[in-house]
Amino acid sequence: MSAASTPDSDPLARERAHLASSRTALRAMREDVEALDIRDVTANWVNAQILTRQIEDRIKALADHADTPLFFGRVDYLPTTQQGQRFYIGRRHVHDADGDPMVIDWRAPVSQPFYRASKKNPQDVRLRRRFGYTGGELTAYEDENLTDPAEEERTSRLLQTEIERPRVGPMRDIVATIQPEQDEIVRSGLGGTVCVQGGPGTGKTAVGLHRVAYLLYAHRERLARTGTLVIGPNRSFLHYIEQVLPALGELEVRQATVEDLVSAHVEVRGADDAAAAVLKGDARMAEVLRRALRSHVTLPTEPVVVVRGSRRWRIPAYEVEEIVRELLARDMRYGAAREALPQRIAHAVLVRMEAAGEAPDDRVQDAVARNTAVKAAVRTLWPQVDPAKLVLRLLSDAEFLSAHAEGVLTADEQKTVLWQKPPRSVRSARWSAADAVLVDEAADLIARTQSLGHVVLDEAQDLSPMQYRAVGRRCSTGSATVLGDLAQGTTPWATRSWAEALAHLGKPEGRLEELTAGFRVPRDVIAYASRLLPHIAPGLAEVRSVRENPGSMEVREVPVDARDAEVVAACVESLEREGSIALIAADPRTDALAAALAAAGVPYLSPGEETRPDARLTLVPASLAKGLEYDYVVLDEPAAVVDAEPDERTGLRRLYVALTRAVSGLRVVHAAGLPEALGGGA
Structure with missing residues (x-):
């Protein structure tokens, strides 16, 4: 001008x-x-x-x-x-x-x-x-x-x-760039659950966050009462996305991991092997827990006798049994049924009082329900159960587990989930993450978990069926936005289909939407990574990237003895460009690469530290790369990423994740041969 x-x-x-x-x-x-x-x-x-x-x-x-x-x-x-x-x-x-x-x-x-x-x-x-x-x-x-x-x-x-603007620091909002197909998902109503399948760079995380912001705008009063929650896979991911909603003026949305949700009852200090974790995460465990809990209910063998003043009111054992069986048949929460039992017994007493010519009211019924004999009967027939102690006994007592897993788990499966060295108490037990989910399930069987108005579940493909149930309890009367990519499932229990996931979540009617247009990952990079799709997710549509960025993809083979130095050199070259840089490597390789960077005087960050001003390079273990984005990525030794996982398919999925974190350019440095699924070269 x-x-x-x-x-x-x-x-x-x-x-x-x-x-x-x-x-x-x-x-x-x-x-x-x-x-x-x-x-x-x-x-x-x-x-x-x-x-x-x-x-x-x-x-x-x-x-x-x-x-x-x-x-x-x-x-x-x-x-x-x-x-x-x-x-x-x-x-x-x-x-x-x-x-x-x-x-x-x-x-x-x-x-x-x-x-x-x-x-x-x-x-x-x-x-x-x-x-x-x-x-x-x-x-x-x-x-x-x-x-x-x-x-x-x-x-x-x-x-x-x-x-295409370079990324520096945490994830930012996309309000200026929302595409029509994304906007349809963002503005879909509060009443329905939406599941979004989206490959790398399709914006599914941003869509989920903006959907929360939209729902808070359109249904603020309702969601102010019921609450909203964003669930991510780990702390690094939550730190990466934490500024998006505040930038849109939404300050009250809680963010958590699944582990955060289920940590109220026990402290996670242990870990399971893959076989035990898969079985503990299997939806069949919910039935085992239900049976084990209900086994604490016993049928009466003696009448309940209530003394009020000079009168004795006798409820015979068969009538008390009918009350107990009726409550069991209603399949109520264990704790709710336990609270109802003394009122039912008291009502039976009041019927007899009325037949004798008395006119008792509700205050009399409440007093009878608090009678010593009634409370003693309830303690015997329907005792209180601690959810952690219930799970502790199931995983420690082979006979107790066998009695309640019969016809649900095989004998070998029961041996797999049993602790090798049973702990003495809840406090001394080295609970695993999967154990904590079982305790959370047991707690819900006893007392209903409070439901929120809306839950966003990101990177959902890595949840077990029992974890889906834990999330579903938090939105049982609300709705959910489920975000994920079946090709990026890297746990042994990774989701096989979204229909199955929605069923475990308790939202079988949820609508499936698919985002196939990629806006972040360059075409050459996504095409290279998509070589893995036939091996990790047959039939899944390949992302169609709209970004043409010639020269964004490079595969460099180097001698073994020069590998670390070449990786550092690639990082230094990338740092000459504008934006964020990541060095992604198999978890066992990160210590060696950290030492090489330090020896070369190249400052670096860990995931979640990207807001520090003293460095632009982040050293990212492959296990933490999911959901993160960087302008330029140097990927160290793809074969090592695959070999670090328990099986080849999981390893190839982990590699697919690592290959698709770059939004401007990717350099692959390797000394070992490339995985066969990549075709042996660029």
């Missing part, structure tokens, strides 16, 4: 002026909230504390980050629709002093055509404008005249630039 340019004569100047006005309006909105005096609206201390926190959260949500654009797009409607109005689309709503919108939240219905309108279906949009930014400064714009037949459909240059 020349010095003589004015907002009236220069479209870019007009847009910059609107950006400046919007920032001023946002600052005024924030100042209005900061000026609130809660003493004017409440004198109650508890309410004041709640209101104070809500105000603090609102102030945070209205923060204006100088390097984050307030708006990234604009839609101009036809005169016949929305009165021909113009709307700026951004990460949050901004209004002026009169309450008129200056920026519309990307989740609002009026914003939807920005993502879905096309020449074939303009959705009453005359013009769509995208904005380009350098830092926080608006530097460019690009228009699509959707109703002009003379203008050809074309790929947006600014959109492509934004998609």
Whole structure:
């Protein structure tokens, strides 16, 4: 823009002026909230504390980050629709002093055509404008005249630039680049569960996070009561995604791993071998636990005699047995049935009182239920059970396990899950992650787990059936978004089909969506990695990458004695480029490579430390690479990645994950022969 340019004569100047006005309006909105005096609206201390926190959260949500654009797009409607109005689309709503919108939240219905309108279906949009930014400064714009037949459909240059922008630090939001097929999933209703199968670079994680943000916008009051949760595979992954929702103004979404969810009852200090872990994660264990729990219920052999004043009320054993059998037949939670039993016995006493001419009320029934004889009968017939002690006995006592696993687990399978050295107590036991899930299942059989309104489950392909059940308990009355890629399953119990996974989750009616368009991983890289698909996921569609990035793929064979030095050299070369760099290697190789990097004076980070300013290179064990993305990846010794796993198929899946972490370029360095599934070369 020349010095003589004015907002009236220069479209870019007009847009910059609107950006400046919007920032001023946002600052005024924030100042209005900061000026609130809660003493004017409440004198109650508890309410004041709640209101104070809500105000603090609102102030945070209205923060204006100088390097984050307030708006990234604009839609101009036809005169016949929305009165021909113009709307700026951004990460949050901004209004002026009169309450008129200056920026519309990307989740609002009026914003939807920005993502879905096309020449074939303009959705009453005359013009769509995208904005380009350098830092926080608006530097460019690009228009699509959707109703002009003379203008050809074309790929947006600014959109492509934004998609390919180098990554530094944690994952960022994609509100400016959401594609139509992604937007349909993001805006699908709260009532239904959606399962998204998506290969590397298709944006499934971003879709899941933006779906949470959309649901909180569309159903805020309901989800404020019931809660939302994002579940990831590990802490490194959660650290990587943790800034996405706050950047969209959503501060109350909890994030956790499955291990976090089930850790309330026992401390995980041990580990299972693969065979035991697979069996403990098998859905059949739920039936074994149910049988073992119900075995604590015994039938009465004596009557219950209740003394009230000078009267004795006798409930014969056969009648108490009928009550117990009825509660068992209803298949209630063990704890709920135990709480109902004394009331049922008390009701039987009240029937006799009424027959004798008395007029007892509910207070009398409650008093009878608390009678010493009734409480003693309940302790005998339906004793309290601790979930951890129940699992401890199952895994320690061969006879107890056999009695309740008969017809469910074979004799050999029972031997596999039994502890070799039974611990003395719950506290001294070296519980494994799979054991903790069993304890969580037992706890739910006793008392219902609280359900949330919506749960996002990412990297779901690596969950066992029992882990799916643990997640499903957390959304039994809510809905879920399940995200994963069957080709990236790297556990011995990896998911075989999404229909099976949804059934274990308790959502068999869930809708399956497939994302096949890749926006992050270059075409050459995904094509190379896809050589493994016939071996790891036959029949799964190959990702169609929209990114043409010639020269993004290199396979370098080096002498064994020079391998570590060559890997370090490849890292140094990659560091000359802009963006984040990762060195991915088989877990047993990371110590040697760490020493080589240190000897060469190359600083590096561990996964989850990417926000540290002193280094751009992250040394990533292959076991932690899932879900992470880097601009450039150096992959050390593919054969070692495969060999580090218990079987070849799992190893090839781990390799597929490692090969697809790069979003700009991949260098493979190897001294050993490449796995045969890769075809022996690039």
